[in-house]
Amino acid sequence: MSIVVQVEGLHKAYGTTRAVDGVSFTVEQGEVFGMVGPNGAGKTTTIECVEGLRRADAGRVQVLGLDPWGDRQALAERIGIQLQQANLPPRLRVGEALNLFGAFYRTTTPARDLVERLGLSDKWSSPVAKLSGGQRQRLFIALALVNQPEMVFLDELTTGLDPQARRSMWDLVREMRQQGRTIFLTTHFMEEAERLCDRVAILDHGRIVALDRPEALVRSLGIESRVVFTVPGEVRDLPLASIAGVQRVETSGERVIVHGSGDQFVSRVVSALETNRIAFRDLRTEQPTLEDVFLSLTGREMRE
Amino acid sequence: MRGFTNLTATALKLYLREPLAAFFTMAFPVLLLVLFGSIYGNEPSPMFGGHGTMDVSMPNYTGLILGTVGLLSIPITTAGYREQGILRRFRATPMRPLTYMAADVITNLLMTVAGMLLLLVVGWALYHVQFEGHFISYLAAVVLGCLAMFSLGYLIASLAPGARLAQVGGMVIFYPMMFLSGAGMPIETLPESIRKISAFLPLTYAVNLLRGMWFGEAWSAHIKDVGVLLAMIVVVGGLASRLFRWD
Numbered sequence: 224m225s226i227v228v229q230v231e232g233l234h235k236a237y238g239t240t241r242a243v244d245g246v247s248f249t250v251e252q253g254e255v256f257g258m259v260g261p262n263g264a265g266k267t268t269t270i271e272c273v274e275g276l277r278r279a280d281a282g283r284v285q286v287l288g289l290d291p292w293g294d295r296q297a298l299a300e301r302i303g304i305q306l307q308q309a310n311l312p313p314r315l316r317v318g319e320a321l322n323l324f325g326a327f328y329r330t331t332t333p334a335r336d337l338v339e340r341l342g343l344s345d346k347w348s349s350p351v352a353k354l355s356g357g358q359r360q361r362l363f364i365a366l367a368l369v370n371q372p373e374m375v376f377l378d379e380l381t382t383g384l385d386p387q388a389r390r391s392m393w394d395l396v397r398e399m400r401q402q403g404r405t406i407f408l409t410t411h412f413m414e415e416a417e418r419l420c421d422r423v424a425i426l427d428h429g430r431i432v433a434l435d436r437p438e439a440l441v442r443s444l445g446i447e448s449r450v451v452f453t454v455p456g457e458v459r460d461l462p463l464a465s466i467a468g469v470q471r472v473e474t475s476g477e478r479v480i481v482h483g484s485g486d487q488f489v490s491r492v493v494s495a496l497e498t499n500r501i502a503f504r505d506l507r508t509e510q511p512t513l514e515d516v517f518l519s520l521t522g523r524e525m526r527e
Numbered sequence: 528m529r530g531f532t533n534l535t536a537t538a539l540k541l542y543l544r545e546p547l548a549a550f551f552t553m554a555f556p557v558l559l560l561v562l563f564g565s566i567y568g569n570e571p572s573p574m575f576g577g578h579g580t581m582d583v584s585m586p587n588y589t590g591l592i593l594g595t596v597g598l599l600s601i602p603i604t605t606a607g608y609r610e611q612g613i614l615r616r617f618r619a620t621p622m623r624p625l626t627y628m629a630a631d632v633i634t635n636l637l638m639t640v641a642g643m644l645l646l647l648v649v650g651w652a653l654y655h656v657q658f659e660g661h662f663i664s665y666l667a668a669v670v671l672g673c674l675a676m677f678s679l680g681y682l683i684a685s686l687a688p689g690a691r692l693a694q695v696g697g698m699v700i701f702y703p704m705m706f707l708s709g710a711g712m713p714i715e716t717l718p719e720s721i722r723k724i725s726a727f728l729p730l731t732y733a734v735n736l737l738r739g740m741w742f743g744e745a746w747s748a749h750i751k752d753v754g755v756l757l758a759m760i761v762v763v764g765g766l767a768s769r770l771f772r773w774d
Binding site: 276322 | 544616620
């Protein structure tokens with residue numbers, strides 16, 4: 224795997240606020256790299272320094288072998304950008320927007336193919352102002368793909384979208400990845416990062432507090448999972464507390480919650496129930512999420 | 528180059544889809560012409576050195592178009608595009624800033640010329656206005672006046688924090704100029720004391736030059752007008768491009 228983005232000691236301040244305070248990471252070719260964290264953590268500033276839209280105060284940034292600020296034009300030819308806050312003239316039509324932006328690049332994808340792929344074919348002649356939130360976002364994705372970019376930047380791709388539109392955005396990201404494009408995205412939805420990203424950097428107050436594959440982040444911190452089930456009738460003494468990995472057993476009425484961690488924790492609990500012939504219903508497991516990782520790293524809840 | 532032509536073509540289309548902008552550039556001057564034409568007609572008048580009111584109104588109203596486009600349309604559109612994040616989206620492409628600005632200037636120039644031609648056609652058809660100059664010279668005066676007014680418009684857009692204030696800024700400068708520069712009404716109709724104020728308004732020099740070129744006067748008779756307009760382009764335009772912001 225070759226490295227396509229290299230960031231070392233990135234700093235950026237606005238006045239006295241240190242938006243990005245010494246961030247270092249690399250992005251490998253073909254992966255989906257995510258940056259998560261609460262609003263104001265420095266995600267957008269970081270991604271915009273990498274895109275060449277902002278100049279870093281200090282640090283080294285290299286993208287596809289180029290200096291994003293110094294070689295902005297050359298880099299812009301090869302990347303696709305979806306900005307967190309951007310707009311198009313309200314009376315511009317979808318087809319016109321794609322043709323216009325296509326004209327800015329040397330390599331382009333035919334606009335008709337793009338609208339087809341993004342499900343905007345019937346919106347070809349619609350003004351931008353008449354599009355729904357999801358359609359608008361699709362158009363901005365189409366604009367980001369118009370130059371057949373090697374790498375795509377998505378800043379808060381699904382913020383403000385309804386769950387259905389959000390899911391269809393996720394499918395688009397997976398499709399882009401399958402086409403071999405490297406993707407760098409930011410989000411403040413931990414679930415989104417977990418579902419889409421090969422690797423995730425958790426940002427807080429302008430610093431990276433953790434960086435790894437989402438499963439590894441969850442596992443490395445030893446955050447407990449839970450097995451929850453109900454036992455009909457009286458809950459007898461359950462022989463669960465002695466199982467390896469189990470930390471605590473809570474019972475209230477018919478409901479049982481077993482806290483624990485480790486790879487085989489869940490299967491051990493289930494097989495113990497089977498061997499002791501304990502009838503159980505509605506068993507589900509609650510795995511820790513990146514949300515829990517953030518909480519355990521920063522001591523704070525992620526807020527929207 | 529493909530980016531430039533496509534951007535210009537798109538901007539022209541958008542201009543025509545923006546009813547208010549198109550109205551002020553194309554329709555409003557024609558309405559004024561018809562209104563005042565029906566009041567005063569185009570009889571030769573000693574006040575205008577034997578020319579008719581409508582003859583004099585042609586270059587005046589052309590000046591009015593320059594002012595409208597430069598001081599109302601450009602600041603509102605430019606600051607609005609910035610405020611809405613449209614300029615940000617353009618900046619995320621390999622397009623060079625100069626390409627964007629050149630396309631915007633050309634678009635507004637073409638709209639101004641289109642407004643002027645419409646005015647000319649109506650003036651000629653209804654009042655048989657007399658053009659006594661050289662078309663190329665007149666066009667050159669239009670371009671010079673445009674660039675000077677546009678510079679001011681871009682500067683307002685750069686200085687204003689948002690579209691609302693850009694609009695207010697443009698109007699504060701435009702309306703006095705409309706009445707006092709000779710664009711809205713012939714300068715001969717203004718009292719001497721008011722004309723002293725006119726000398727401080729940049730549009731006065733554009734209108735003066737346009738009138739000179741309309742009636743076939745020599746460029747040498749308008750060195751001061753040309754000088755003021757050129758100085759504006761260099762100083763104000765230079766400042767505007769330095770202060771130009773994408774977001």
